[in-house]
Ligand SMILES: Nc1ncnc2c1ncn2[C@@H]1O[C@H](COP(=O)(O)OP(=O)(O)OP(=O)(O)O)[C@@H](O)[C@H]1O
């Protein structure tokens with residue numbers, strides 16, 4: 001989780017890109033925000049060719065929202081009904097089996113929240129999704145927008161307790177430095193601290 005421009009999407013895509021190119025782990029990127037075209041274009045600035053990996057079936061981008069909105073030109077009924085999570089789950093299960101995915105990124109939970117009417121509705125959808133993903137041998141990174149600078153230090157959104165791990169990305173307003181922390185990682189001994197990182201031509205680099 002992190003504020004706007006903190007590097008969440010780049011972190012997510014880098015996780016999939018490195019998985020596909022260096023660890024033999026295919027991955028799926030579910031976008032509720034930017035279009036696949038825009039993601040492919042932006043990420044080319046790091047020299048990462050997603051198109052190539054998509055053709056090799058090592059990465060799949062699932063566009064969970066924008067095609068429906070384009071088709072209906074912001075049809076109010078569709079927006080009111082919200083995101084069709086059941087349909088999304090079916091698509092994801094197909095894609096996971098299809099490429100043998102080991103990694104999944106959902107970008108983002110906060111946008112998913114915009115398509116749900118109530119907290120109850122949101123929780124139900126999340127539980128359905130996590131229940132379905134739990135049946136696969138897959139690690140899911142869920143990106144979420146931080147509502148406050150202190151998120152992960154003094155402020156914790158309710159969903160924090162649902163996940164096995166929480167990473168926070170921050171761009172400090174005063175020092176203009178980027179910092180990454182592990183807030184929790186169940187079952188793992190991990191470092192504690194806010195580590196500086198930079199977004200370079202090669203993507204995210206943590207400064208030890
Ligand atoms: N090629 C690049 N080289 C260096 N820095 C870059 C490059 N491309 C993007 N950035 C930095 O990364 C930021 C965007 O990162 P990213 O899209 O991952 O943020 P985000 O946390 O997903 O934001 P949002 O909440 O708006 O989706 C830009 O604001 C810019 O500072």
Ligand SMILES: [Mg+2]
Pocket residue numbers: 008009010033107
């Ligand atoms: Mg983003």
